[in-house]
Amino acid sequence: MTNDVSHDAELVRVLYQEHAGPLFVFCVRYTGDAQRAEDVVQEVFVRAWRSLSRVDLETRPVRPWLLAVARNLLTDLHRAQTSRPATLDEAVLAQLPAPDELDRAVESWRVAAALQQLSAAHREVLVHAHWLGRSVAETATALGVPPGTVKSRTYYALRALRLALEEGDAP
Known part of the structure; x- marks a missing residue:
């Protein structure tokens, strides 16, 4: 052996x-x-x-x-x-770019342009409900309409906003 x-x-x-x-x-x-x-x-x-x-x-x-x-x-x-998956060390991570505020600004402009396409009533209900953070009851009081109207306007306003944003993506 x-x-x-x-x-x-x-x-x-x-x-x-x-x-x-x-x-x-x-x-x-x-x-x-x-x-x-x-x-x-x-x-x-x-x-x-x-x-x-x-x-x-x-x-x-x-x-x-x-x-x-x-x-x-x-x-x-x-x-x-x-x-x-590849692993990255701290030196490589430090070289990666930070989140760019330009994308956020462009997205804000897109939403603002899409909001301009909505009717005044739809735009108003979205501002109160989403941007000001008001409840349905608070929005109804501020606008002087019933809560059911706030709910339906919010639903149709969001639908119209989504459609406007989707149309804005089309070439």
């Missing part, structure tokens, strides 16, 4: 000397990262060592087999990286 282990270790050493360079170049081209390529090359030779008893190196070309093992490892590595 010890003889087989030393023979296998010597065989892997010879394989490493002959094929590690081209494998490394292949892995660097695939990953763009020398450290990751070195890790993959090491794993290829670990797997080769484990598989020596199952692979006939006398009849099978060695380099294509090693390249296939490397390609499979690289594919697995790529899949593992793309299946997990």
Whole structure:
């Protein structure tokens, strides 16, 4: 058994000397990262060592087999990286732009323009109910109309506002 282990270790050493360079170049081209390529090359030779008893190196070309093992490892590595969300460190987060007030201003202008398209009664009920935060009863008292009228005007005013905003999005 010890003889087989030393023979296998010597065989892997010879394989490493002959094929590690081209494998490394292949892995660097695939990953763009020398450290990751070195890790993959090491794993290829670990797997080769484990598989020596199952692979006939006398009849099978060695380099294509090693390249296939490397390609499979690289594919697995790529899949593992793309299946997990990327993590950001504090330096990257600090470079991200802050929320832009321009979007908020544009949205306010869109709503103001859509409000101008509503009737005066609908615009008035929305101002009292939503912008001033008044209840139905308070709005009814302020406008001098029954609470049922406030409810129906609010419903139809919101519907008209939504339609005006949707029409504003159309090209």
